[in-house]
Amino acid sequence: MMRLWPKSLLGQMLLAVALALLVAQSISAALLFRAAENRREQMVLNAAAFRLVMPSEPEFRERRENRQSRRRGEFRGWDRQNNGLPDRARALRPEQSPTSPALPGERRAANKEQALGEILAEQGFDVAELVVVSRMVADDGYLDGRPRIKRRIVRNYGPRARLLVAGLRQSPDADWTIVRVPEPPRQPGPIRTIVLQTLLIYVLLVGLHFLLLRRITRPLNILTARTENFARTQEPAQPLVAQGPDDIRRLITAHNAMEARIGALLDEKDVMLGAIGHDLKTPLAALRVRIESVEDERERGKMADTIEDISRSLDDILSLARVGRAGDPPERAELGALVASVVEEFEDMGQPVTLKETTRVAHPVHVTWLRRALRNLIGNALRYGGSAEVSLIKSDSGIVLRVDDSGPGIPADRIAAMLEPFTRGEASRNRDTGGAGLGLTLARAIAEQHGGQLVLANRPTANGTSGLRAEIRLPSA
Structure with missing residues (x-):
């Protein structure tokens, strides 16, 4: 599922600004729409009140209408303004009826009755009973007998035009005075205005935020790429140019200083390790020559084994120190062939190593280092489990180089400790049983050099005994 x-x-910042703006404009649109609806409803109610307070005689009503229009500003210009009632709709004269204007089953508009009652009360008009309903023009029987008026209303307001029908009775035994006022349709003007306003604000606000955030995030992206590259190669490059806001400039300057310092420390470490390796290997080579003069063959063999053990331990220490400082970039290699060649090396030496599930996978790796890590895992399996089964598995999550053994496994509370330097499965310093305790540490460092990880876990075997599963998990290219 795609992440939204x-x-x-x-x-994230642009989306947050856009969502906040959308919410604010939605609230504004709702308020404007409600205000426009209130104005439209108020104009219809004012028109209904104006007609209810007029006398029934046509001539006097026309004169009174003109006088009232000049006296009360809320009625002035009703017929000439937007959403107003056209002059030809004046044919909807008040009607006198002994029955209520509400049809059977028709729902009364209580809120409009209250608003209309307040308008009439402000004009000093007595109200004994007031009924207000809203209905479709097609449902009004009064207009069925006046087809010309009905056609005019439909032509002016559309086929779904509605009528506000208001009935007033000034005393309980009086007839109803009924007026009908066409309800103007909702005007798209406010909605169109808010949509255009929203688009304009989006262009200006989001555009300005984009430029501002781009000025911040661009140097951050460059700094992130530089940090990732330095973590991968451990080779400092030319200092980054400080750019962006002052906070970002200070961060870049601090990173340049830190990278230069770390690079200098790594260079010093390489020089020191090179000197240590030279100073130790030279006397070891001299010892190899001198032990040849020892006449006791058994003692000479013990001395040679000790010297060889020290040399291999020294090689492991120097290799561990050099992991991650490879000068050459990774090369794309076929991992299935690499795994098969390592297994074949052990088979040629008569070791019980079996090649299990494999697949063809091309992946950029440091071949020499990855081969060294796989050898260490197989050697560890042979040392503690007596045999090794090697597999290469590819999945959607990445690539797994797996080595299984049938040994006693590792106690769960010691698995993490086994990845630390100089930690051995048993206390002996004999390389055939305990070793120097650097094989798994070196394999973990090589896996991390490739952006992956080394995972150890106990597994049940077919006969019920436990074994250890070591996996180098590499990310997909």
């Missing part, structure tokens, strides 16, 4: 929330800082 972006991962980058720029995307």
